[in-house]
Amino acid sequence: MTPNGYPAPPSIDWLMTMPALLVAGVGIVALMVEMFWPRRSNSAIIFLSLIGLAVAGYFTAIQFGMPDGETFARMIVRDRLGLVLQLLLIGIAFISILFSEGYLREKRIPFGEFYPLLLWATSGGMVMIATKSLLIQFIGLEILSIALYVMAGMSRNEAKSEESAIKYFLLGAFASSFFLYGIAFVYGATGGLHLDLIAEAWKADDPSMRNLLLFGFGLILIGLSFKSAFVPFHQWTPDVYQGAPTNVTAFMAAGSKVAAIGALFRVLEASGVMQEFWMPALFWIAIFTMTLGNLVACTQRDVKRTLGYSSIANAGYLLVALLAHFKSPDKVGLQATIFYLVAYSLMTLGAFAVVSLAAKGGKEGTRFHDLAGLYRRAPVAAGLLVVFVASLIGIPPTAGFFGKYFIFLDALQADLAPLAIVLAVNSAISIYYYLGIVRAAFVAEDSPVRPAMSGPVTFGNSLATAICAVGVLGISFVTAPVFEFLAGR
Amino acid sequence: MASMGEFMPIVILLGVAALVCAAMVTLSWVLGPKKVTPYKASPYECGVEPSGTARERFPIKFYLVAMLFILFDIEVVFLWSWLTVFKNPGMGSPETDLAFQWFSFCAVMVYMVLWIIGDAYVLRVNALAWDEAPEIHEAKFGAPEAPAATPIPDAALQPAGGGK
Numbered sequence: 001m002t003p004n005g006y007p008a009p010p011s012i013d014w015l016m017t018m019p020a021l022l023v024a025g026v027g028i029v030a031l032m033v034e035m036f037w038p039r040r041s042n043s044a045i046i047f048l049s050l051i052g053l054a055v056a057g058y059f060t061a062i063q064f065g066m067p068d069g070e071t072f073a074r075m076i077v078r079d080r081l082g083l084v085l086q087l088l089l090i091g092i093a094f095i096s097i098l099f100s101e102g103y104l105r106e107k108r109i110p111f112g113e114f115y116p117l118l119l120w121a122t123s124g125g126m127v128m129i130a131t132k133s134l135l136i137q138f139i140g141l142e143i144l145s146i147a148l149y150v151m152a153g154m155s156r157n158e159a160k161s162e163e164s165a166i167k168y169f170l171l172g173a174f175a176s177s178f179f180l181y182g183i184a185f186v187y188g189a190t191g192g193l194h195l196d197l198i199a200e201a202w203k204a205d206d207p208s209m210r211n212l213l214l215f216g217f218g219l220i221l222i223g224l225s226f227k228s229a230f231v232p233f234h235q236w237t238p239d240v241y242q243g244a245p246t247n248v249t250a251f252m253a254a255g256s257k258v259a260a261i262g263a264l265f266r267v268l269e270a271s272g273v274m275q276e277f278w279m280p281a282l283f284w285i286a287i288f289t290m291t292l293g294n295l296v297a298c299t300q301r302d303v304k305r306t307l308g309y310s311s312i313a314n315a316g317y318l319l320v321a322l323l324a325h326f327k328s329p330d331k332v333g334l335q336a337t338i339f340y341l342v343a344y345s346l347m348t349l350g351a352f353a354v355v356s357l358a359a360k361g362g363k364e365g366t367r368f369h370d371l372a373g374l375y376r377r378a379p380v381a382a383g384l385l386v387v388f389v390a391s392l393i394g395i396p397p398t399a400g401f402f403g404k405y406f407i408f409l410d411a412l413q414a415d416l417a418p419l420a421i422v423l424a425v426n427s428a429i430s431i432y433y434y435l436g437i438v439r440a441a442f443v444a445e446d447s448p449v450r451p452a453m454s455g456p457v458t459f460g461n462s463l464a465t466a467i468c469a470v471g472v473l474g475i476s477f478v479t480a481p482v483f484e485f486l487a488g489r
Numbered sequence: 490m491a492s493m494g495e496f497m498p499i500v501i502l503l504g505v506a507a508l509v510c511a512a513m514v515t516l517s518w519v520l521g522p523k524k525v526t527p528y529k530a531s532p533y534e535c536g537v538e539p540s541g542t543a544r545e546r547f548p549i550k551f552y553l554v555a556m557l558f559i560l561f562d563i564e565v566v567f568l569w570s571w572l573t574v575f576k577n578p579g580m581g582s583p584e585t586d587l588a589f590q591w592f593s594f595c596a597v598m599v600y601m602v603l604w605i606i607g608d609a610y611v612l613r614v615n616a617l618a619w620d621e622a623p624e625i626h627e628a629k630f631g632a633p634e635a636p637a638a639t640p641i642p643d644a645a646l647q648p649a650g651g652g653k
Contacts, residue, residue, distance in 0.1 A: 031606070031610060032606065035609065040626050041628060
């Protein structure tokens with residue numbers, strides 16, 4: 001602080017925030033290309049975006065091994081978790097872009113603006129993860145959300161896309177205000193926006209301040225629960241997932257979840273002192289999220305809706321992993337959470353990439369019977385769909401199996417046996433509806449009366465599904481090194 | 490760190506405000522004379538006789554213009570508060586003053602450049618034109634490329650979103 005109280009210009013370690021800045025900056029350049037280039041093709045924008053993401057990934061990767069720390073007046077943080085999740089987000093954006101163009105063309109909405117929006121959403125998610133300041137987290141959340149609102153409504157001549165955007169926007173704005181209101185209360189109690197201040201304020205042992213903190217923390221939790229799609233804040237998920245263009249749904253399911261779980265981890269970690277209050281609440285939320293997500297998914301007839309409910313259930317599994325870590329941080333590390341996030345992202349992206357083949361000539365069918373006979377029209381894609389569904393169910397040797405298995409072990413180790421049992425039962429339930437997807441693609445025949453739709457398999461789509469499949473199958477053979485890497489050993 | 494007692498005046502103020510408002514509305518409703526004539530019961534439109542229904546649909550463009558206007562608003566608020574500090578930094582010494590001025594100037598310039606790019610984009614896609622929709626060239630749907638030299642005829646342009 002300077003004599004008159006203004007903060008001095010901070011000394012800045014630019015490298016820490018370089019990845020997020022790069023991604024956002026490439027988005028801006030991509031928008032300028034869309035503005036000034038003759039608008040014939042999106043190839044230049046796609047090329048630029050992919051290169052930008054790769055460079056951002058490089059700048060994230062070289063930071064592993066550098067000392068943890070904070071910069072920008074403690075507004076940006078570098079630690080292993082943040083770096084891993086940022087890298088994961090970059091990868092998710094990369095894969096999403098790969099299979100987007102073919103889909104957008106078939107859907108007749110090849111707006112060049114899609115790619116900048118996707119990059120900005122990614123940078124928002126990265127900012128959310130790479131900070132311990134509540135306000136910066138909020139800004140990241142808004143950058144992520146606003147870009148997603150626009151992308152969800154991108155198919156403008158489709159009523160369900162508009163519905164998806166407006167529902168997401170209204171409920172998202174509501175959740176954001178919960179989050180912001182919570183920040184205000186926490187600020188009132190701690191006198192600052194940094195998460196570390198929560199523990200200090202709590203230890204001061206002033207009952208009225210403790211009430212303020214608890215109330216504010218509860219509101220923040222509601223905001224983040226909405227973003228992570230925990231029951232009872234999940235209502236938007238199936239409608240938004242169904243209505244949004246499939247490539248947007250894919251990014252939403254994977255990227256948005258990674259960012260939300262990362263932010264939730266930061267908040268819970270800082271609020272460990274209040275654990276006796278939030279542990280029981282989140283315990284029940286985890287149970288309801290897993291059970292409701294899986295049970296309702298069984299009644300769905302639309303692939304995107306089914307995967308939407310599946311993403312709710314998966315949020316529940318991730319919450320179990322987080323709770324196990326916080327219940328006994330000495331015994332249980334964070335590796336299972338991150339491992340499952342990676343596995344979940346890969347299998348969800350892959351499944352949506354295959355589902356995105358169902359668009360042709362401006363129309364799209366995503367109900368189960370629209371997938372009928374997919375194995376004839378696109379045998380490789382249908383085969384890979386089986387791999388992703390196997391992983392979502394949790395059949396060895398896929399990443400999904402190992403992810404759930406490690407979460408199960410963690411929950412047992414942390415004396416959360418009820419959660420472990422609910423998780424196992426739910427995995428069994430989920431077999432029913434996941435198999436329904438495979439059944440639609442393989443067993444059901446393409447009816448001559450109502451031919452199923454599917455566009456050509458583009459190179460980008462093949463590449464995206466191939467990367468996801470290799471990841472889903474490959475990662476399970478290297479679990480031990482991956483875990484050691486995540487633990488920082 | 491503040492204690493709860495500091496907020497007491499605000500709580501009292503909130504309570505008094507709520508009471509006064511409730512009392513005014515309730516009392517005038519209970520005590521006031523009620524002589525309804527058709528003219529009195531009609532909606533008030535600045536003294537002019539109302540015509541038509543109030544639930545008309547109006548173009549969504551209004552919202553777009555309003556949103557873009559808010560951006561200008563925010564920009565002015567942002568620049569104003571920055572300028573106030575920029576003129577008299579009072580950082581302790583002339584060197585630190587200058588450092589602060591350079592730093593904040595660069596930061597605000599980054600913001601302004603982004604803002605201007607956004608503005609250029611708004612003009613480029615005709616967001617402020619009343620009846621225009623952004624257009625996508627046929628080639629983007631995967632159709633064979635037209636020769637670059639010939640200008641694109643209007644008929645070749647598709648309305649965005651694949652149709653209205």
